[in-house]
Amino acid sequence: MLFENWHVKEETFLKAKILSHGVYFTDSALQYAKKHRAKSQNMVYNMPLDAGAARPQELFLSHEDGFRTVVSCVAPTGSSPVAVDVACGDKLIIKADNEVTPHVMAEFVPEPEYYQKTLSNGEPVRNYVTACGYDELNIIPWKGCAVSAMCKFCGSNHYIDEAVNAHSISSNSALWHAYEKKYISNLVEAIKIAKADMCYKNHMHVILISGNLADDCLDKQALIYADIAEGIYQHIEDKASEGIVLVITPPSDLNLLMKLKNAGVSKVVFNLELGDRESFKKYCPGKHRLGYDFFIERLLKAVEVFGWGNAWCNFVFGLEEEAQLLSVCKQLARNGIVTSANVLHLDKGNSLDCCPPSAAGIIRFFYELNKINLEQGFQPFYCAEALRTSLSNEAFYGRILQG
Helix, strand or coil: CEECCEEECHHHHHHHHHHHHCEEECHHHHHHHHHCCECECCCCCCCECCCCCCCECEEEEEECCCCEEEEECCCCCCCCCEEEEEECCCEEEEEECCEECCCEEEEECECCHHHHCECCCCCEHHHCEECCCCCEEEECCCECCCCCCCCCCCCHHHCCCCCCEHHHHHHCHHHHHHHHHHHHHHHHHHHHHHHCCHHHCCCEEEEEECCCCCHHHHHHHHHHHHHHHHHHHHHHCCCEEEEEEEECCCCCCCCHHHHHHHHCEEEEECCCECCCHHHHHHHCHHHHHHCHHHHHHHHHHHHHHHCCCCEEEEEEECCCCHHHHHHHHHHHHCCCEEEEEEECCCECCCCCCCCCCCHHHHHHHHHHHHHHHHHCCCCCCCCCCCCCCCCHHHHHCCCEEEC
16 A cells, blocks of 8 residues: 555554554454453553553454564554454454555454463463563563663553562662572473463564663673573573573673673663664663663674674664664664664653654654665564564565655
């Protein structure tokens, strides 16, 4: 279809519209979601503004030509959200601008079977591993973030409900030490159970991620993650497409990067979030205190340690000028660093002064970003069934063409 001078495949158009305007579910659609065991919001590291127990977390959008992608069910953020309803009793329909897209089928991403299973000690498996998109395996050792000042788009401290969290670990050096052995043992058991699930039949993207420990505990955080990676590596290496992907604020001690690699980490993700220095200062005040160049220096060092294309940096698209962000992405790519972005969405607890970008802006940005990454032979982070708030796969597979 032609959209704002772009030739865009229908499922990609719908995904861009959802990421820009959000998605609204009718009561019939929510009942359908419950009946078909749709995966609901897991409240792990994001929470839509209208999140509730019944709100589905993601949708599959499948084009009749066989391409399938996943999109996050972003809450409506203004006028004209995409609507999901039920027709003919048992078929989801999806409408953008009050029109049904005839060549796309919508389905809810189902809840993995392991969400209903327990460990030998009776704890839920999902206390240790969760799924984002269809085939991500997320490992999140603690909730919350103890950075000196929160990023303004983040609401991760809005729903901390465990005693072991980023703040308590940062303030009590003995807490994690006492908890770690039991945690890793339970995590390994959870991974073994989850791996048997249909969603990981072909592969899985293993992502080790959490909020930061306090600014003076970043080396401690890296050491904790090295222990976790070493404990799980042999149990994921046969299924993990990228090995262990570690999303972390990098340590102060650069020597710890090699320790992470030796522990089994294959790729590291140090997220600047913003490319423009002034925007970085405005929207990421805690990371700004560590320093923009603190991240750049460690990204460059990570290329030395992990290899070309194995250091990643993610951004939040919608907080700064597109041209400025693309310029930074190009510079990083030329130095062996793969870049991508999540489209800005509004979570509970955010303190933003802006709205998500337009659908046309989203489409244009990812088309241009894909050209930058292709120049270096880089592929998107993860696959189209995992990457739920980005059009990197859509651009890579030619679902977006200039008009």
